[in-house]
Amino acid sequence: LWSYERRVRSVFKGIPTLPPLPIIGNIHQVLGDGRVLFRLLKSVAEICDTNNSPCIAWLGLYPIFITHDPEDVKVITNSCVEKPFLYNFGRVWLGHGLVTAPAAVWKHNIKKLSGTFTSSVVDGYLGVFNAQAEKLVAGLKTEVGKEPFDIINKYLAYTTLEAICQTALGVSKISESIVTSEYYEAFNRCLELLTARGLNVFLYPDVIYRLTPAHREIKRCVAIIHNVSETVMKKRKLEREEKKKRNKTKNENNGEEPRFKAFLDILMELSELDPSLTEQQIKSEVDTIIVGGQETVASTILFTLLMIGCKPGIQNKMYDEMRRIFGDSKRPVRKEDLSEMKYCEAVIYETLRLYPPVPGVMRYSDRDLQLKSCKIPKGTVCGISGWGAGRSTRTWGPDAALYRPERWLSDTPPGNPAGFLAFSYGRRACIGKKYAMAILKTILAHCLRELEFVSQADNMQMKIDIALRPISGHLIQVRQRIDDKMKNHPNTVLHSGGVDIRGLLLRVPDIHGVVRVLPMCGDRRPVGRHHYLLTRLLQRDRNC
Numbered sequence: 001l002w003s004y005e006r007r008v009r010s011v012f013k014g015i016p017t018l019p020p021l022p023i024i025g026n027i028h029q030v031l032g033d034g035r036v037l038f039r040l041l042k043s044v045a046e047i048c049d050t051n052n053s054p055c056i057a058w059l060g061l062y063p064i065f066i067t068h069d070p071e072d073v074k075v076i077t078n079s080c081v082e083k084p085f086l087y088n089f090g091r092v093w094l095g096h097g098l099v100t101a102p103a104a105v106w107k108h109n110i111k112k113l114s115g116t117f118t119s120s121v122v123d124g125y126l127g128v129f130n131a132q133a134e135k136l137v138a139g140l141k142t143e144v145g146k147e148p149f150d151i152i153n154k155y156l157a158y159t160t161l162e163a164i165c166q167t168a169l170g171v172s173k174i175s176e177s178i179v180t181s182e183y184y185e186a187f188n189r190c191l192e193l194l195t196a197r198g199l200n201v202f203l204y205p206d207v208i209y210r211l212t213p214a215h216r217e218i219k220r221c222v223a224i225i226h227n228v229s230e231t232v233m234k235k236r237k238l239e240r241e242e243k244k245k246r247n248k249t250k251n252e253n254n255g256e257e258p259r260f261k262a263f264l265d266i267l268m269e270l271s272e273l274d275p276s277l278t279e280q281q282i283k284s285e286v287d288t289i290i291v292g293g294q295e296t297v298a299s300t301i302l303f304t305l306l307m308i309g310c311k312p313g314i315q316n317k318m319y320d321e322m323r324r325i326f327g328d329s330k331r332p333v334r335k336e337d338l339s340e341m342k343y344c345e346a347v348i349y350e351t352l353r354l355y356p357p358v359p360g361v362m363r364y365s366d367r368d369l370q371l372k373s374c375k376i377p378k379g380t381v382c383g384i385s386g387w388g389a390g391r392s393t394r395t396w397g398p399d400a401a402l403y404r405p406e407r408w409l410s411d412t413p414p415g416n417p418a419g420f421l422a423f424s425y426g427r428r429a430c431i432g433k434k435y436a437m438a439i440l441k442t443i444l445a446h447c448l449r450e451l452e453f454v455s456q457a458d459n460m461q462m463k464i465d466i467a468l469r470p471i472s473g474h475l476i477q478v479r480q481r482i483d484d485k486m487k488n489h490p491n492t493v494l495h496s497g498g499v500d501i502r503g504l505l506l507r508v509p510d511i512h513g514v515v516r517v518l519p520m521c522g523d524r525r526p527v528g529r530h531h532y533l534l535t536r537l538l539q540r541d542r543n544c
């Protein structure tokens, strides 16, 4: 072992490494939970940036080559499409869907699937996005004036899961909702169990994992999730057959092709032309889309709200943009609005740069690769750090750590295209980018038009549970947005910016038009019954 160890370690001589212990390498540093993984990713990114070089971590005698250098990233992501064994753990859930498929299966399927989320398909989903965003805003309004709360687990996770299920499976046409609490819990638990397995090398061999309670639990959760997709698929298949029998390929009502086309329908159409797309494969692809889109979108909204919540200047600019586009109207977001949301787009990109929901991806080199500073042999596992890339001072300049959306608004794109890895890069990059940008903009537009967010994002502690998340999820507070008309009204007392309003008397007409005098208490806002009354009045008559 000792001589073998010397031999394998010498292949990567000269490349900075996390200090390894004999034989076990850095295994002891990975053991733990998502916080440990995050700390490790952060220190590797710092090593890479300081030395302007890749870095090696050792899983025992197994090297993991980690880089975020744009030139190296280009070579690796364009040459390697195979993924390392760690992705196999997800196959119990996602089968040979795009994310977990071996290279041969992926090459066959990507040709059919790469064009599924075209602009016109995504535009057809705007109805679902708007409906979910309205539901979210209604929920958030009930939190107005309350203590900071856990926005992701209480609202965002449901909103994104429901939106993605409706668009992937087309269930909006079938029933009210498939996202029951049982489905949501099973979904979340699967993500946790998969992360836990990835972090515990002793659970890597299938023969050992099968003996653990975690394996039984993940099978139970996966059965719940698969049951939903299978039931919906059966139902849709019957519907399609009936429709064919009636020989009506067009919309039954007016003969127009429906604009909304669920991902499942697209796949079923494809499978009629190409029988190699089996029912099992369709199910895997649908499950993959749901996983690929849910956690990533929810965590992007969370980080965006956290960032703008402690930067009122940026939030106000976003609000101004929304007012320019929508005026006073609370109408649904339309496709032409999306392209006008330039500042909102810059904010989303800046969030993704600093807080990429997928902070790292992996590839398996099936050939020797010549990189900028070294050569890596065939059979190496390559880790590509999206976290490191987004924070690299070499790519983004000395203010890389600064949250500055304006950097995305200049005519020339900032950094290097391979230095922004939120959606990965090259082959096997994200196919849902257009979808993601559309749903993110729609939800943010609805939220910012009506609400104001306040957050505490200093010294955020983070973890990686498949996606990047802050450890303390209870950081957001919501306020009703007071628009300009109300701000300038002589009867409006603003309670922002730390103004002490104790003892102030506020004169407002009540629902019968009788002017009442409300004494303000608390040091920033009216509380108790008066606050309730004031909120009711504001809701009833925005001009009062």
Ligand code: HEM
Residues within 6 Å of the ligand: 098, 099, 110, 288, 289, 292, 293, 294, 296, 297, 300, 356, 357, 358, 361, 362, 421, 422, 423, 424, 427, 428, 429, 430, 431, 432, 433, 435, 436
């Ligand atoms: C902000 C939102 C999103 C982010 C940051 C994101 C990020 C990523 C990243 C980094 C990968 C590469 C994964 C890897 O190589 O292991 C990926 C792949 C993928 N994403 Fe996304 N994604 C987002 C939204 C979505 C959405 C909304 C969908 C679907 C509707 C989606 C579907 C997929 C699929 C199918 C793949 C696998 C592509 C392949 O291997 O060919 N993603 N995504």
